[in-house]
Amino acid sequence: MPSEKPTRNQRIVQYVAVGLVCAFAAAGFYDADPRPWGVAVAWTTCTALLVGPAAWLARDWLPADRYETVAYVAAGAAILLAIGWLGVALAFAPHLFPFGPGFVVGVGFGTLVVLLAERTVVPERMRSVGG
Template identity: 35%
Template sequence: MEFPDLSPRVRRGLCLGMTSLFVVQAGLALLERGSISWGLIAAFGVVTALLVGPVAWAARDRIPRERRENLGYALAGLAVLSIPLVVGVGLVTGTVGLFYYEGLIGTWIGAVIVVLAEETVVPERLREPAR
């Protein structure tokens, strides 16, 4: 079975949509838990937007598309490999899952801010992929 060639915009939308499902689940779990740390959610959102946005825009401007894709795979692999480390440290310190929901929701909000800023504020010349 072959998959259709999707535009980068559609792929980004699908990725954000699927991540949104996890965020909805996290929000429901927070509501069930009863205590929501809005300050922590905002902090995760701001830090994500400030770190991810400029790095992504600079990489898009300076690194060719094929190389960015390979770097993306490498970074995704590192992120997946870091999950057991983070859970292990959380188990040792007794803080496993302490900020999971707040971090997930805040990071998602930060990613949405980056995408919206890119689509509305960032100049067209910075949005075009490097050649």
């Protein structure tokens, strides 16, 4: 089944949803006392170093019509991992729970770093290899 490009309105709804999640994470980070800057920086670095090369390798190895399917699988796996981490943190180490905002903000910033690097640093000829 061929994947259709999202319409302008669908893309706007996607951006608004992501923006609301980011705003919620920023509010949680701002309300945290003390603010988990170290956790946020560590997760930013880890996310950028893991997600960036994985995304670029996937772009090289996968045909363009498979990107959406792989994105759904990756998002589902990330959600399951987050749920598992939260369950373990609450069950065995409740003191880890306050660092949730640092985790969310770090992953968000790391993903943003990867997207910005791809748009600004990675040459166009390398971005279009898989497509």
